[in-house]
Amino acid sequence: MDVRLNEEQQLIQQSVRELARDRIAPRAREIDATGEFPWDVVEMFRAHDLFALPFPAEYGGLSGSALTLNLAIEEVAKACATSALILAVQALGAYPIMLGGSDEQKQHFLPDLASGKKLAAYALTEPGAGSDAAGMETRATRQGDDYVITGSKIWITDGGVADTIVVFAKTDPKGGARGVSAFVLDNARELKGFTATQIHGKLGIRGSNTAELHFDEVLVPAANLLGEEGSGFGLAMRVLDRSRPGVAAQALGIAQGALDYAVGYARERKQFGKAIAEFQAIQFMIADMEAQTAAARAVVYHASQLIDDHSPEVTHFAALAKLLASDAAMKVTTDAVQVLGGYGYVNEYPVERMMRDAKITQIYEGTNQIQRLVIARSLLRD
Numbered sequence: 239m240d241v242r243l244n245e246e247q248q249l250i251q252q253s254v255r256e257l258a259r260d261r262i263a264p265r266a267r268e269i270d271a272t273g274e275f276p277w278d279v280v281e282m283f284r285a286h287d288l289f290a291l292p293f294p295a296e297y298g299g300l301s302g303s304a305l306t307l308n309l310a311i312e313e314v315a316k317a318c319a320t321s322a323l324i325l326a327v328q329a330l331g332a333y334p335i336m337l338g339g340s341d342e343q344k345q346h347f348l349p350d351l352a353s354g355k356k357l358a359a360y361a362l363t364e365p366g367a368g369s370d371a372a373g374m375e376t377r378a379t380r381q382g383d384d385y386v387i388t389g390s391k392i393w394i395t396d397g398g399v400a401d402t403i404v405v406f407a408k409t410d411p412k413g414g415a416r417g418v419s420a421f422v423l424d425n426a427r428e429l430k431g432f433t434a435t436q437i438h439g440k441l442g443i444r445g446s447n448t449a450e451l452h453f454d455e456v457l458v459p460a461a462n463l464l465g466e467e468g469s470g471f472g473l474a475m476r477v478l479d480r481s482r483p484g485v486a487a488q489a490l491g492i493a494q495g496a497l498d499y500a501v502g503y504a505r506e507r508k509q510f511g512k513a514i515a516e517f518q519a520i521q522f523m524i525a526d527m528e529a530q531t532a533a534a535r536a537v538v539y540h541a542s543q544l545i546d547d548h549s550p551e552v553t554h555f556a557a558l559a560k561l562l563a564s565d566a567a568m569k570v571t572t573d574a575v576q577v578l579g580g581y582g583y584v585n586e587y588p589v590e591r592m593m594r595d596a597k598i599t600q601i602y603e604g605t606n607q608i609q610r611l612v613i614a615r616s617l618l619r620d
Contacts, residue, residue: 239540247306254313257286263317269445270320270591273438273498280288280319280354280446288424290356295347304480305531308487308538315491317499318382320445322491324357326484327395331358333477334404334420338464347402358402358466359426360481361368361391362474368393369608371565372415372471373405374581377455378407383460385409385421387453393602394501398434398447401425405453406474408527409467418470422462431456442594482556482603483541488561489599493531493567496574498590500524503578503587523547527570534563557604557612564599571596 243251261282269276283289291307293299301307315322330520332351332525335343350356367373387407397403403423410417426432431454436447465473501524504515514520541559543551571593575582583591600606 239536240537241305241536241543242618243305247303247309250306250437251309251313252286253286254310255316255452257282257536258314258317259319262314262321263523264572266318266321266583266588267591269310269318270302271585272554273440273444275447276321276324277397280324280357283325284354285590287324290352291325291326292332293348293352294475294566298343298352299348305539305542307561308483308542310325311484311487311536312491312494313316315391315488316495318445319492323443323446324489326481326488327360328358329484330401330477330481330556331396331400331404333480334360334473335422336341336467336493337476337480338473339422343358343464346584347424351402356401357396357399357404359396361394361397361403361405361406363391363393365390365392369605371474372418374406374408375545376405376407377411377460378409378419378421378474380409380460384457385460385463387421387458389453391451393437393568394434394445394449395602397451398427398436398542399447401427402449404464405458406470407452409410413468416468417420418474419467420464420470420473423456423461429456429458440598442591442596442598478604479553479556480545482560482609483538483545485584485599485603486534486538486541486556486559489560489563490531490534491565491568492596492599493527493534494591496571496589497527497531499587499589499592500527500574500577503581507578507579519602520577523573527573530570534566537562554613554616556610557616560599560603561606561609561613566597567591567596610619 249452290300294302311325335347336367351358364374378387406418407420408417434449436449472477503512504520507514508513538559541555544555574589575593581587
């Protein structure tokens, strides 16, 4: 799992690290406290061409490399998980078009996503269909040159701010997984019958726009169908293989940010006449935090490189990366709170926010229980 970054990747990593430290970290606490979507961060990403990272050059992108994108997500997540999620979801919403779209669809939709002119979202989960995505009830019915979409989606990141939303719906209600199709809703917020209701009261990633989407006979041109009817479920799973290392990179960044803060605090905090960093109990905690973070990083980078190499092992290692990194983030942030003691429990210090943010990485893009199923099945099938 020895992944070596090339010169361009190292430069991007360093520039995003500086941007996150100087411009995003000072905003992180306010974003969490207000729960308001950080449009200033979106503008910052646009100005620095960060939205272009997941896209090939022919569509206005910078690299199209999953590893390069995930390096950036990790660096932003060290400072603010909400801001990192904006980058990750721009890629998530674009992947169905990149993987399943025609050349004409790619030329039409991707340049505006690569520039950040339009934000993207990915609408798969429903109130009654989370891990069981094939059990969705949203319907798409062909009427002449259009499809009519009726139903609802929930927990859709950026669903209320996105302009381009890929929606999965049943074109064959009795077809199970083979009855699912994928559609691109362009300028979604302007479509008649479409509404997005923001979900409030979240434990973490509070500045992220999380929405419930409702489709009341929304008309979508038949030209916006991705691939063939019935190919949507397979496309959705291919997208998740590609996007899970992005969530893993977010989790990795959260863990590293918490570890860095805990180490700095332990050096400065004095008890019994000396820095708590001198106590073996603290040293062992920090050593374990570093071990978990470093191990997760190795797998996240490896899975990202496998995507870039078009390896058949992507499904297995994407699930491994998501599982290991998110579990590490939860453990490392919890331990960081412990290192800070009472100060770790109040929002004057960032580690309690990081602990709250870490939890969602064990849930979205497929729960960690689902990741374990994916990993076990790939081994047993082999």
